Amino acid sequence: QIELKHGSHRIGKRTDAVMQKWRGYGLGQFIHWGLYAIPGGEWNGKQYNGAAEWIRSWNGIPKSTYDSLIYKFNPVNFNAEEWAVTAKQMGARYVTITTKHHDGFCLWPSKYTRYTIANSPWKKDIMKPLVDAYDKQGIDVILYFSVMDWNHPGWRYDIKTKEDSIAFEGFKQFTRNQLLELLTLYPTAKGLWFDGTWDKSWIKQAAFADELETEMRKFRPGLIIGSRFRADENGKRHFDSNGVLMGDYEQGWERKIPNKIEDVHGNDWDCVMTVPENQWGYNKAWKGHIKTRNELLEMTAKCVSLGGNFVLNFGPQGDGAIRKEEKQLAAQIGDWMKTNSEAIYNCEYAGLEKQDWGYFTKKTGSDKLYMIVFNVPVSGALKVKLPANTSIGKSYLLAQPAQLLNAEEISGTEYFIHLKNTAAGNPFVVVLEPTAKK
Ligand SMILES: C[C@@H]1N[C@@H](C#Cc2ccccc2)[C@H](O)[C@@H]1O
Numbered sequence: 001q002i003e004l005k006h007g008s009h010r011i012g013k014r015t016d017a018v019m020q021k022w023r024g025y026g027l028g029q030f031i032h033w034g035l036y037a038i039p040g041g042e043w044n045g046k047q048y049n050g051a052a053e054w055i056r057s058w059n060g061i062p063k064s065t066y067d068s069l070i071y072k073f074n075p076v077n078f079n080a081e082e083w084a085v086t087a088k089q090m091g092a093r094y095v096t097i098t099t100k101h102h103d104g105f106c107l108w109p110s111k112y113t114r115y116t117i118a119n120s121p122w123k124k125d126i127m128k129p130l131v132d133a134y135d136k137q138g139i140d141v142i143l144y145f146s147v148m149d150w151n152h153p154g155w156r157y158d159i160k161t162k163e164d165s166i167a168f169e170g171f172k173q174f175t176r177n178q179l180l181e182l183l184t185l186y187p188t189a190k191g192l193w194f195d196g197t198w199d200k201s202w203i204k205q206a207a208f209a210d211e212l213e214t215e216m217r218k219f220r221p222g223l224i225i226g227s228r229f230r231a232d233e234n235g236k237r238h239f240d241s242n243g244v245l246m247g248d249y250e251q252g253w254e255r256k257i258p259n260k261i262e263d264v265h266g267n268d269w270d271c272v273m274t275v276p277e278n279q280w281g282y283n284k285a286w287k288g289h290i291k292t293r294n295e296l297l298e299m300t301a302k303c304v305s306l307g308g309n310f311v312l313n314f315g316p317q318g319d320g321a322i323r324k325e326e327k328q329l330a331a332q333i334g335d336w337m338k339t340n341s342e343a344i345y346n347c348e349y350a351g352l353e354k355q356d357w358g359y360f361t362k363k364t365g366s367d368k369l370y371m372i373v374f375n376v377p378v379s380g381a382l383k384v385k386l387p388a389n390t391s392i393g394k395s396y397l398l399a400q401p402a403q404l405l406n407a408e409e410i411s412g413t414e415y416f417i418h419l420k421n422t423a424a425g426n427p428f429v430v431v432l433e434p435t436a437k438k
Helices: 017-023 052-058 063-072 080-090 127-136 162-185 206-219 293-305 324-343
Strands: 027-031 094-100 140-146 191-195 250-254 269-273 309-314 358-363 369-373 381-385 390-397 400-404 406-409 414-418 428-436
Touching: 027 080, 027 324, 052 063, 080 127, 080 309, 080 324, 094 127, 094 309, 127 140, 127 162, 140 162, 162 206, 269 293, 293 309, 293 324, 293 358, 309 324, 324 369, 324 428, 369 381, 390 406, 390 414
Parallel strands: 027 094, 027 309, 094 140, 140 191, 250 269, 269 309
Antiparallel strands: 358 369, 369 428, 381 414, 390 400, 390 428, 406 414
């Protein structure tokens, strides 16, 4: 055990109601929107190969040239209600929205910089109508905030000189001011999703970041902050020098999903995922492998089966409209969720051996089990292994509860659930109501 002043301040999961609600969300929406949506992955008429929201950095655009995009930000088709209804129809229970991405452009009229929506042709606050619209749909809001801020003169990748140190002190106060400003302006926000915290300059701020996290939690009791915000005094991120999770949930699952329960170390976590391979901001070219509805449903089921949430990213266009492909996916996912969300919402890891046909989830606070089936075996028989003292009381399709399925006991703990219809097609859910063995 290494003595730490700025490591994790809690062992084990948070048990309060706010975090218990977070744990049961199952499915969320991520929104990446900002100036980068205007070029949309193109510059001087040429597609560039990186992530659309990194075009300023990876495409080597001069600061003043990129910054002048602010004068073009006038999203005439922005409709907060429409975004929130799209998320509602998809079945999202929470949304994470970029308030400020790495380029430093603020979607709210911050007092601490001119590089905000207030100085764009749009002028008006974007965050307030969004927070209100999602609140109205009963979807909890998490505010994404990039600590790394390429626009601010005080930002440094590392602190090497006295000048760096003086500049970065100013930047640290700017960061604190903006975070307290966001918590003040949008008091219904349930959490902060931090990004851009990997550079040495920030990693060296263990004490400052620890104090700031404590201050934010005092300012907004119940605030949810993930493992990506700060490092401990040895520079350890996500997990401190004793291997204990920093923050309230693991934020490392970006565009990747754990494979087995051991990978999540008994922590809360969510996976944030793009529809294309690696585009968070709007990219005009809907290119490379675009994940299908079934792929995204399987990712959702896999995340919930391993005790996490799945957060799907949307990158609205520069004019504020959500692209049609994303709207279609939201509707297709929502269609499936209409029938099957009982196996996703307020569900957790079932503690059963994974089988080839798909994923188990278990209703929190109940013994009810769900089998989310993606791969129907040619035998039509779905294998289930239960704990020794448990048998299957009832089994049926969630979509047709009246039609009981035959659960054949193969051995003391193994059963086959025999499907009546083995036609492949849509993923479906079988419900198991276990009972104690007589
Ligand atoms: C949630 C996602 N994190 C951001 C990133 C990144 C990144 C990309 C390359 C190397 C290191 C970090 C993406 O721009 C998006 O906001």
